[in-house]
Amino acid sequence: MPENNNRTPVTVIGLGSMGAALADAFLAAGHPTTVWNRTAAKAAPLVSRGAEHPPAVEAAVAASPLVITCLTTYDDTIHALEPATGALRERALITLNSGAPAGARAMAAWATGHGARFLDGAIKNVPSAVGAPDTLLYYGGDKAVFDEFEATLRVLGGDTVHLGDEPDLAALYEMAVGGTLLPALVGFFQGAAAVQARGLEVSTMVPYTVKWLEMINSVLPIFAREIDSGDYTVPASTVGVFLAGAEHDDEFGREANIDVTWRAPMTDLLRRAVAAGHGEHSIAALVELLRTDGVAV
Structure with a gap:
């Protein structure tokens, strides 16, 4: 036809x-x-x-x-x-x-x-x-x-x-690919709630969020190469650095009077990665904890 x-x-x-x-x-x-x-x-x-x-x-x-x-x-x-x-x-x-x-x-x-x-x-x-x-x-x-x-x-x-x-x-x-959507959106909504709690318009944070997403876009090829090679030893940002930042979440939630408990499983993942010896490795090493029995879909 x-x-x-x-x-x-x-x-x-x-x-x-x-x-x-x-x-x-x-x-x-x-x-x-x-x-x-x-x-x-x-x-x-x-x-x-x-x-x-x-x-x-x-x-x-x-x-x-x-x-x-x-x-x-x-x-x-x-x-x-x-x-x-x-x-x-x-x-x-x-x-x-x-x-x-x-x-x-x-x-x-x-x-x-x-x-x-x-x-x-x-x-x-x-x-x-x-x-x-x-x-x-x-x-x-x-x-x-x-x-x-x-x-x-x-x-x-x-x-x-x-x-x-x-x-x-x-x-x-x-x-x-779609797995990135909801965490990114909830992160934006958390920021929106915090900005509103200060009496500011959410629209004021949009240009900076877009720049942040562009930065994330720029580092994805680096993370992909690290994951494909299995070498996480030359990190731009380590698991440990991300964990240190995550420890401020509860304080931020209390100050802005917002619920940040949705982040708890991600913080737990970071802690488990440090316990597994990845503290000084690239954040891309988290993929090693996300694998279970190694069977592909």
Whole structure:
């Protein structure tokens, strides 16, 4: 099913905020777009812009050679597609949902078992960024599917990457990269509470937080090299230095009248690293304590 002038018909299943943004991007780029959602009302704005909305999911799947699902979990995706298994054969199915690598592998087995050609992917941005030149999406699975539909997929984001043929790679990287989000946000929210406690606007700390995040960005390649080599003996900042800083957290919490107990497990990790002999090693040595039985996901 070759592409035709970059106007491949596309079906989008699942019209939450992200799914609707995907469908809208395809419509804006001129792709014949079919949409389907259990709550039909969510399709109305897209239908008004030219999308087709058949009442049955099977008809929606049958309408296009490329079917993209954007539901919450792999189980939700399978549940939604169960009535349409007869229409999946020879179609390219791309899942863009949350879940662990094991879920992606199970999804791939289910999809290919019904004759579909499968890719799993992840969108590394918010709905409003869909279609932007620098928006990152990465995919794992059938490289032939990626190659065939790459131009269409770039409608969703200019930074579009195929990670490899293993169908769980996008889920692996999604979980591995996404692990930084909540700790970073909670750290920002802690700072916001402290700044407000002094009667200051939270917006005043944003420029300095951005610079701090840029600094973190600059040292990640150094930490990655240390972890890949297993050599933590030439540190820019040691585990011991981080532990010394962590010991001020309780004092800061009392002074600002904020709850800093969310940091306790990280402080415990630092203490265990020092006990294991990593006190003078790079902070990247914490990865050695995060490993359990050495079995990769």
